Amino acid sequence: MKFSKRIQQVNPSMTLAIDAKAKELKANGEDVIGFGAGEPDFDTPERIKQAGIRAIESNETHYTPVGGSNDLKDAIITKLKRDNGLEYDRSQILASCGAKHSFYNLAQVLWEEGDEVIIPAPYWVSFPEMVVLAGAKPVIIATDASNDFKITVDQLKKAITPNTRAVLINSPSNPTGFAYNKSELEKIAECALENNLLMISDEIYEWIIFDGFQHTSLASLSQEAQKNCVVINGVSKSYAMTGWRIGYIAADAEIVKQVGKLQGQSTSNPCSISQAASIEALTGPHDDVLEMVREFEKRRNIMVDQLNAIDGVTCNKPNGSFYSFPDFSALYGKKDPSGKVIQGSLDFTEFLLTEKKVAIVPGVAFGADANARMSFATSLDKIEEGVKRIKEAVKLLR
Numbered sequence: 001m002k003f004s005k006r007i008q009q010v011n012p013s014m015t016l017a018i019d020a021k022a023k024e025l026k027a028n029g030e031d032v033i034g035f036g037a038g039e040p041d042f043d044t045p046e047r048i049k050q051a052g053i054r055a056i057e058s059n060e061t062h063y064t065p066v067g068g069s070n071d072l073k074d075a076i077i078t079k080l081k082r083d084n085g086l087e088y089d090r091s092q093i094l095a096s097c098g099a100k101h102s103f104y105n106l107a108q109v110l111w112e113e114g115d116e117v118i119i120p121a122p123y124w125v126s127f128p129e130m131v132v133l134a135g136a137k138p139v140i141i142a143t144d145a146s147n148d149f150k151i152t153v154d155q156l157k158k159a160i161t162p163n164t165r166a167v168l169i170n171s172p173s174n175p176t177g178f179a180y181n182k183s184e185l186e187k188i189a190e191c192a193l194e195n196n197l198l199m200i201s202d203e204i205y206e207w208i209i210f211d212g213f214q215h216t217s218l219a220s221l222s223q224e225a226q227k228n229c230v231v232i233n234g235v236s237k238s239y240a241m242t243g244w245r246i247g248y249i250a251a252d253a254e255i256v257k258q259v260g261k262l263q264g265q266s267t268s269n270p271c272s273i274s275q276a277a278s279i280e281a282l283t284g285p286h287d288d289v290l291e292m293v294r295e296f297e298k299r300r301n302i303m304v305d306q307l308n309a310i311d312g313v314t315c316n317k318p319n320g321s322f323y324s325f326p327d328f329s330a331l332y333g334k335k336d337p338s339g340k341v342i343q344g345s346l347d348f349t350e351f352l353l354t355e356k357k358v359a360i361v362p363g364v365a366f367g368a369d370a371n372a373r374m375s376f377a378t379s380l381d382k383i384e385e386g387v388k389r390i391k392e393a394v395k396l397l398r
């Protein structure tokens, strides 16, 4: 069978691969502790599930407009005003089958051969792949723990070429857990606007923030920033709704129109029932969300403190999302009990899974080989047991 050049350039998702391996071990009766989860372990709140059930019962089971129902668009507009101080109208909103789909659509509509898109590393695994699928070139800016994995404006300036079309910011970040504050975003926006770059701002973790941190939307910095920014958001992470598949963009009406054309000839509208549930998610009382975030914060504290207590492991405390991104590179170069030298994050995570049945995601998947991603979307018991096992495993290295 011959396959397209396009698909042959794409790498399979390594995060999903690790998850599959851990699940297979579990299915074989092994006592695996998984820190691979890319989604909340909480169930969708009751009020939201009920809204979905009501939608089925009242036969909201037909096609809706391609970019989502007017009611959903209005709920998104209400949310953007309430949370971000942003004003949009319906022509500037488009809902898709998850925020991943939103970014995919954007890449297809905005970029092609010869275009460059700046992506800070560590990055969410799908960003560069989706840029490649569009035929464009991801330009990666490396960051490290010294600046909490955030790019500086000087790094951004150096990465810009005449072919640069856009810069992507994901704050709070998957996989690092760090979020940009307002003044950092202002510098980035100023540079992007000076250089005529579109800003793509993935804010899907905006509600999952700790220590009283204030989330700022990149689009909210000025009218000019809003015009030149595409906000990507969705209900998956903040409302524990990963399976419902609703994401959206807020952008200039011209962009929304082009994305609508693509979506109209591909998936059409996202699930009507999920749209109804998302309206409740976005506009109903948020006590359940805040409760979930408090729980994540507790778990973060325990995970990060206990990781830092292991010799050879360092971990900055993230201010958002449900991931920590510890650095294990001080252990690279050592030998495991079988005599194999640990050469990087892939070797280290394989060693942990084989030796102690702990699944974490190698940083190399996110463009950061010194680190690994550990999700704290799992119970406190599992976190304590898992980190204890990592400590024991590290002691086996010589």
Ligand SMILES: *Cc1c(COP(=O)(O)O)cnc(C)c1O
Pocket: 038, 097, 098, 099, 100, 101, 124, 170, 173, 174, 202, 204, 234, 235, 236, 237, 242, 245, 246, 247
């Ligand atoms: C999970 C995630 C998404 C997409 O989630 P959907 O379920 O497709 O809405 C987008 N961006 C980042 C950074 C994510 O971690």
